[in-house]
Amino acid sequence: KAGVTQTPRYLIKTRGQQVTLSCSPISGHRSVSWYQQTPGQGLQFLFEYFSETQRNKGNFPGRFSGRQFSNSRSEMNVSTLELGDSALYLCASSPPLGYNEQFFGPGTRLTVL
Amino acid sequence: KNEVEQSPQNLTAQEGEFITINCSYSVGISALHWLQQHPGGGIVSLFMLSSGKKKHGRLIATINIQEKHSSLHITASHPRDSAVYICAVKGGSEKLVFGKGTKLTVNP
Secondary structure, X not given: OOOOEEEOOEEEEOOOOOEEEEEEOOOOOOEEXXXXXXXXXXXXXXXXXXXXXXXXXXXXXXXXXXXXXXXXXXXXXXXXOOHHHOEEEEEEEEXXXXXXXXXXXXXXXXXXX | OOOEEEEOOEEEEEOOOOEEXXXXXXXXXXXXXXXXXXXXOOEEEEXXXXXXXXXEOOEEEEEEOOOOEEEEEEOOOOHXXXXXEEEEEEEOXXXXXXXXXXXXXXXX
16 A cells, blocks of 8 residues: 655745645545644644544644545645744654554745845 | 643663653543654654553553553664654543653664
């Protein structure tokens, strides 16, 4: 079975731009979670989607948004990028049973200049 | 105070040594995860536990719910075990909250 894939792997943007990151979960997984990792704050939960519905949301401003499609693929969008948004963005998918177990993708490293 | 505290922050060991990494949390939880992150960023889930003890190869994870404490042990450590080990808990909010990680370096 293919693992969780994320595209693109690397991205460079400038302040004020917006960005869309994509995550394809493991086949059969319906839950997708997104995380931000920075050197200062470590790993932080962004949001979780299940069957196209946002099930949970972390403490991030409204510039961060996401969605999930009927095939369970998910996207996250960050608008009006700030320097502090530079981070590794990770997504993880969970199987229908043992729903707590998470399988992580390789991440998208976003640099905001 | 962070909800999840890990110790030590950094750990250097010689190959073959027994390693212990600790995790303390302050909230009631439904599950605790131990994750491994290698340079380059990829994260692997090592254990998910809500009680007792789990073992996988040279890795052992324990949790004491009453004391709100978990430990990750590595027996016969090897240089390939060098990584950052992260503890994460899922509490009543159902959101994963992460510790800052423990950077382990195992020298040959």
